Amino acid sequence: MVHLSNPYLDGLKDDILYHFDLGTRSHDLPAMFGDVKFVCVGGSPWRMKGFTQYIAGELGIGDPNADYPNICAGTDRYCMYKVGSVLSVSHGMGIPSIAIMLHELIKLLYHAKCSDVTIIRIGTSGGIGLQPGTVVVTKQSVDPKFKAQFEQIILGESVFRHTDLDEELAEELLHCSKELNEFETVIGKTMCTLDFYEGQARLDGAFCSYTPDQKFNYLRKAYDAGVRNIEMESSVFASMCKMGGIKAAVVCVTLLNRLEGDQITSSHDVLTEYQLRPQKLVGYFIKKQLKKSSQ
Structure with a gap:
């Protein structure tokens, strides 16, 4: 329950x-x-x-x-x-x-x-060291300092909560992707940030206080820490599902490789196809689970 x-x-x-x-x-x-x-x-x-x-x-x-x-x-x-x-x-x-x-x-x-109940977040993200279109199944959400925690401010005090996701569910989703055999899927850490531009080390926001070399070095550190994609929801999603005792996963497709640039340049048709990949994977998983439960 x-x-x-x-x-x-x-x-x-x-x-x-x-x-x-x-x-x-x-x-x-x-x-x-x-x-x-x-x-x-x-x-x-x-x-x-x-x-x-x-x-x-x-x-x-x-x-x-x-x-x-x-x-x-x-x-x-x-x-x-x-x-x-x-x-x-x-x-x-x-x-x-x-x-x-x-x-x-x-x-x-x-x-x-x-x-x-199983809750799965499906979405898009920026990849790190991955080809655009790769699907990342999150094993752990980390903050911009690469710590596996979500900081919630309650009554003026910091409360830190765990951000691990269900390992068995992640492996099952990876197995489903191999059965589908339509696109590359990996399991990795996901960095969750508070914004889309400076928080993700982009050079194309309205403000930028760091150099391209500093940006690249930061993203390389993220990659070395096991981070394979960046988005803005996974940490609180992981922590709240864990507190609710709910099995959860995050499945996001990467729209670009952040080590190679900041702006999404793929065509509309290509991006549309990319965005369908998490739906296909999760749809296949759900169909398989329902079939198993009916036997």
Whole structure:
């Protein structure tokens, strides 16, 4: 079962999941979500709707061309779609946005009495020492100092939380990629940053206080520390899923090799195909798991 560690929730007559426009009194959450076994989250609302259509076709339980309703249509913060036992949710960009979403998602799964849930973040990232289009399955999220921790400021004090992800799940996803045999997939550490430009040592932001050599040396240190890609959500995702007792993974495709440049230069068609790779891998994994559970 999903775990919550907040003793004050029991005293609420109605737990309002404000940013989802859902609540324990206004909605029958067990009836709506009690069968959920897989939750896939990603930054873009468009991408998560596309994943819903894709997984519906893959599982043969819906029309891949159907216009699935947004369960969170009453708010403009996040979108949510459901097909079968798969829930698809957008989380926006960056740690604050995904953290808010995860608080309400984990409570939703708890109130819906879901069990044996797997949450997978699918997205894009900048690669380090990898060819563009390579998919990285995260084994551990690290901060910009390459430490495997997420720093949460609570009541003015720093609280450090673990950022390990499920090793068995990561290996299973890697095995699924080998079975698919359509694109390169690796397991590695993922660096989670607070912004897209200076925090990721880019030279093309509005401000830059370091030299190209300093940037390159930093990224080489990251590579030597086992980092294979950079994004902006994995640390809080890993720590919150771990606290909730939920099996979790991060699967991101790399859009460029940061050792060779900062700007994405691939064509729109190539980038579109790259962005489908995490969906294909996770879709294959879900299909395989459902088939196994039905035997």
